[in-house]
Amino acid sequence: MTNCIEIKGLCKSYGDFALKNIDLTLPGGSILGLIGENGAGKTTTIKCILNLIHRDAGEISLLGYDNVREEQLAKQDIGLVLDGCFFHDTLRPLDVGKILAPAYREWDQKLFRDYLGKFGLPEKKLIKEFSRGMKMKLSLSAALAHHPKLLILDEATAGLDPVVRDEILDEFLGLIQDEDHAI
Numbered sequence: 001m002t003n004c005i006e007i008k009g010l011c012k013s014y015g016d017f018a019l020k021n022i023d024l025t026l027p028g029g030s031i032l033g034l035i036g037e038n039g040a041g042k043t044t045t046i047k048c049i050l051n052l053i054h055r056d057a058g059e060i061s062l063l064g065y066d067n068v069r070e071e072q073l074a075k076q077d078i079g080l081v082l083d084g085c086f087f088h089d090t091l092r093p094l095d096v097g098k099i100l101a102p103a104y105r106e107w108d109q110k111l112f113r114d115y116l117g118k119f120g121l122p123e124k125k126l127i128k129e130f131s132r133g134m135k136m137k138l139s140l141s142a143a144l145a146h147h148p149k150l151l152i153l154d155e156a157t158a159g160l161d162p163v164v165r166d167e168i169l170d171e172f173l174g175l176i177q178d179e180d181h182a183i
Helices: 042-049 071-076 093-103 109-118 132-144 162-175
Strands: 005-013 018-026 057-062 078-081 150-153
Touching: 005 042, 018 042, 042 057, 071 078, 078 132, 093 109, 093 132, 109 132, 132 162
Parallel strands: 078 150
Antiparallel strands: 005 018, 005 057
């Protein structure tokens, strides 16, 4: 089994803030949570993992791929949910599926619609009419619809009511049962 994430010596400095020599390994079948106060570097670490910001030093491997040299290969098998919904307000959930389908070789439109139904999301309603919790459920539906091996979440349960949060956590536990997936 390949580790889902391997970080060795990650460093990133912003002058008044620095990540210094972060080492981390996330094996398949695991859920890892980064815990710390605001400004501790959790989101900076995630952005380095995703190559959204340039790191100053270190190595990062995602599912056995170098996150810079083999970025497209690595990202094919990653589901991502960030702190907010980044789908345009004038789209509908079915539009989101049509837009994302060509981006992922394993996109599963039926699974996407199944998640929309499971999470109680109206397929034809405009995203601008969604609550924050509904937008988060849409983001999770999209993140899970291409059968990712690695799910990266940044505040993914924010805005969800306790019942829905428990349902989503159960979904996450089901995802990692085979030990080839991680969160």
